[in-house]
Amino acid sequence: KAGVTQTPRYLIKTRGQQVTLSCSPISGHRSVSWYQQTPGQGLQFLFEYFSETQRNKGNFPGRFSGRQFSNSRSEMNVSTLELGDSALYLCASSSPGQEAYEQYFGPGTRLTVT
C-alpha cells in the first residue's frame, strides 16, 4: 500500500505571495491532519479534515486554510506569506476506528519564504 505523498517536496516563495501544498493520504484513510515543524516552535497542529469537513483546528491565523476533496486528498493554503512561515509542513492520514488516531506521516514539504 502506498504511503502518504506530499507535493511539492521543496518550495521557495517570496513574502506576500500565497502557496498551496497538496497531500494524498493512504488509500482508505479519510482523515488528514496538517502540522508545521520549525526549529523554534517544534511540531504544531494546524488542522484536521475528515470527510471533507474541518474537524479540529489549531491556533494559527486565518491566513492558514485547508480543504479536503471527496477522494480524501487535502490541500493547505497559506496566503500573504511571512518570513516566519518558513517551515516543514507535514501531513498525516489516519483511519478512525480500532486503530483510532494512529497517524501516518508523509515526507513533508519544505517551504522557504524569502
Add this chain to the structure above:
Amino acid sequence: AQSVTQLDSQVPVFEEAPVELRCNYSSSVSVYLFWYVQYPNQGLQLLLKYLSGSTLVKGINGFEAEFNKSQTSFHLRKPSVHISDTAEYFCAVSPGNQGGKLIFGQGTELSVKP
C-alpha cells in the same frame, strides 16, 4: 489543555549501551500516547503506541515504552542502541475526544557514538 514535556533535548550515548528518553504529559482527559522517530530530511515514523491495556508496549526496532498513569509518564527505552538509531524522537499525545490531533513534545535528539 494537554501538554507534553520531553525532559532531555539531547541524549548522547555509546553504541550498544541502553538508553531511556523521558516523556511526561499533562491532560485532564484520557489520552492515547505515541512515540515517533524522525530521520534527517524525512517525515515521522511511528515507533509505538499506547491506547489501552498493558502498560508496557513494544514497538519497532527493539524499542519499548512504559505508560505510568500515576506519574503521567511514557518513557521510551532500548536495551542496546545502534548507530542507525541516531535520529530525533518525539513523544505525542492524542486527546481521546479530539480526533486526529496530536500534541507533540519538543523532541529529543539521540546521538549514538561508536
